[in-house]
Amino acid sequence: MSHMVYSCLMAVDRDHVLRSAAALLTRRATATMDEVARAAGISRATLHRQFAGRDALVRALESLGIAECEAALDAARLDEGPARDAVHRLVREIEPAAGLLAFLYTENQLFEGDGQNTGWTRIDDRIAALFRRGQESGEFRIDLTPAWLTEALYGLLASAAWAVSEGRVAAKDFTRMTVELLLGGALRRDEPRRDEPRHDEPRREES
Amino acid sequence: MSHMVYSCLMAVDRDHVLRSAAALLTRRATATMDEVARAAGISRATLHRQFAGRDALVRALESLGIAECEAALDAARLDEGPARDAVHRLVREIEPAAGLLAFLYTENQLFEGDGQNTGWTRIDDRIAALFRRGQESGEFRIDLTPAWLTEALYGLLASAAWAVSEGRVAAKDFTRMTVELLLGGALRRDEPRRDEPRHDEPRREES
DNA sequence: ACCATGTGAGACATCTTTGTCTCATCAAAG
DNA sequence: CTTTGATGAGACAAAGATGTCTCACATGGT
Numbered sequence: 386m387s388h389m390v391y392s393c394l395m396a397v398d399r400d401h402v403l404r405s406a407a408a409l410l411t412r413r414a415t416a417t418m419d420e421v422a423r424a425a426g427i428s429r430a431t432l433h434r435q436f437a438g439r440d441a442l443v444r445a446l447e448s449l450g451i452a453e454c455e456a457a458l459d460a461a462r463l464d465e466g467p468a469r470d471a472v473h474r475l476v477r478e479i480e481p482a483a484g485l486l487a488f489l490y491t492e493n494q495l496f497e498g499d500g501q502n503t504g505w506t507r508i509d510d511r512i513a514a515l516f517r518r519g520q521e522s523g524e525f526r527i528d529l530t531p532a533w534l535t536e537a538l539y540g541l542l543a544s545a546a547w548a549v550s551e552g553r554v555a556a557k558d559f560t561r562m563t564v565e566l567l568l569g570g571a572l573r574r575d576e577p578r579r580d581e582p583r584h585d586e587p588r589r590e591e592s
Numbered sequence: 593m594s595h596m597v598y599s600c601l602m603a604v605d606r607d608h609v610l611r612s613a614a615a616l617l618t619r620r621a622t623a624t625m626d627e628v629a630r631a632a633g634i635s636r637a638t639l640h641r642q643f644a645g646r647d648a649l650v651r652a653l654e655s656l657g658i659a660e661c662e663a664a665l666d667a668a669r670l671d672e673g674p675a676r677d678a679v680h681r682l683v684r685e686i687e688p689a690a691g692l693l694a695f696l697y698t699e700n701q702l703f704e705g706d707g708q709n710t711g712w713t714r715i716d717d718r719i720a721a722l723f724r725r726g727q728e729s730g731e732f733r734i735d736l737t738p739a740w741l742t743e744a745l746y747g748l749l750a751s752a753a754w755a756v757s758e759g760r761v762a763a764k765d766f767t768r769m770t771v772e773l774l775l776g777g778a779l780r781r782d783e784p785r786r787d788e789p790r791h792d793e794p795r796r797e798e799s
Numbered sequence: 800a801c802c803a804t805g806t807g808a809g810a811c812a813t814c815t816t817t818g819t820c821t822c823a824t825c826a827a828a829g
Numbered sequence: 830c831t832t833t834g835a836t837g838a839g840a841c842a843a844a845g846a847t848g849t850c851t852c853a854c855a856t857g858g859t
Contacts (some may be wrong), residue, residue: 414698415622426778428837438818459822469779491621491698516778526779532760533752533769534778540751541744548743554815570777571723571741572676573733624846635807636847645848 401425401434403449415494418442441494450489453482458511465567468519469568470539475515477502479542479559484550487543493574494500502509509535534567541567606642608632610656611647618691619757621698625649646777650699657696658711660689665718675726675773682722683774684767686749691757694750716742741774748774 405425409416416424418439422432457478463471479486509532516534519525524530524532545563548554554562612632612717616623625646629639643649666768670678677727716739723741732741748771752770755761761769 418818419816429817431836434835439816459691472778519778526776526780529769529773532763533755533765533773536751536755536760536771536810537748537773540747540754542839544743544747545693545740547747548740553739553743554737558740562744562769563738566736566740566777567742567773568779569733570773570775570779571602571679571726571736572775572777573731574781590717625848626846637808637849638806640848646846705826 398427402427402432402435403445407446407449407485408490410446411488411546414488438578446485447489448504450482450485451508452477453485454508457482457559458508463511463515464518468515468522468524471515472568473560473564475512476538476542476564480559482545483542483559486539487546490539490543512538538567599715605634606652609634609639609642610652614653614656614692618695618753621695654696654699657689657692657717660692660744661686661715664689667717670718670722671725675722675729675731678722679726679775680767680771682719682730683745683749683771687766690749690753690766691748694753695748697750719745745774749772 393549402421402425406421409421409424413420418432419429421442422429432442436445444568460478462470463475467473512535513531516525516531520527520531541563545554545559549556549559557573609628609632613628616628620627625639627637628649629636632639639649643652653745665684667685668678668681670682674680719742720738723732723738727734727738748770752761752766756763756766
């Protein structure tokens, strides 16, 4: 009967170790297995018992990132409502995983092998499809390709995660900053009149 | 005297080695000194004669990146004309260095030491000042902080460099894609012709 | 022809990280 | 209490990267 307890504890520990490793490797991508172990509060031996090696750890992190991305994509219901709202939901859902994404995004080593590649392309396709839907519905401009918008979303997520971790941006502004820049850009949308208290919200014409 | 020829050739070789190293390390940040040497067409011994070690090489790359950034900032004349045009000039000037920037951006190892830090903060300040100027002139929206706009510019440059190197975006579209997204965002700016009434755009009174 | 200098090739020791091992300890289930 | 199993600590060798060295070769100036 200890098997149930065993596997349960293992799963919890495994997840905790993965989270800790993600948090550490996001900051220092070259961290040692020993550092990863200490960051997770376990010994290097136990770390090795759960993940055969550094390669397996990174692969597991990649799987975790893919799973969280897909979960965020599902939770965001990209097919419902206006595309811009779907983008907003997507960024909000994916925010907790942004740090991990940023790490995996720079771990170009993964793209040499072919293993997990299909997982990412599936995610890419779903996001690109969202942008394409927005273009076809007339919400998004058509002179920026869905592939570029997808790439830009990744870049902005990574930048935002980095900026938050560095304290340059408040954590509570993560979603708003990312979505507003991705969708609206830096330019003001109304005529540069006086310094009217223009805020981020698209207001109805208040003549 | 041979001294002139000597120093001249050394400088040329040094620059060539740095460019090659930047191009390689952009793709694989963990490349070996031996790989760097082969990529530059020289032997590991010669590489080590020019750069005392990997640390010195990365430091030199950081100096090169700072120098190219500052050169781009100067060439872009950020103080002249509309801020949006200045942003366009900046991206165009900085494009050749985007790959190197992307590498240095992820080399968080550099930020642990304090050495070159002032160089980057100077660059950050100049770019942030540009965005602030655009906000004060009414061109840019004020609900996105200059610090975040600066960070987003870095992220988009890195994303664009990566997307180009992966073939997902045409190299000739680099500047346009980056600037258009950073300034204009993904949303359409004109009023909705067909389709149902828009809910997203802050439109001017559609007569 | 002679020498100087940069270069490539390779040997070598060193250091770090990794992967595997053993052993003592501790907690929980029986 | 006993037993089972996970854990931590540490030793150990293997692998890889780095830094340093020597030596042979080529080039270019004297």
